[in-house]
Amino acid sequence: MTHIRVLGPGCKNCTETMRLLQEAIEELELDATIEKESDVATILKYGALSTPGVVIDEKLVHSGSVPSPEEIRSWLQPH
Secondary structure, eight states, rough: OOEEEEEESOOOHHHHHHHHHHHHHHHOOOOOEEEEOOOHHHHHHOSSSSSSSETTTTTTEEEESSSOOOHHHHTTTHH
């Protein structure tokens, strides 16, 4: 199972990132969970200096903007 965390305070961009991730998971028929992380210390632990951030299986793969659907699919395809 793939574990995904969206890092951020819960802003519009974080919500959109979660929506796009959920769509990709459904489209690719992946066994994955998405978790929202808003604790600043935890966000910094992953090295995300701007949000939203995306962590897949404990590795920061993106931060600072809403990722495109193509980017998201490229992160999830190898899993």
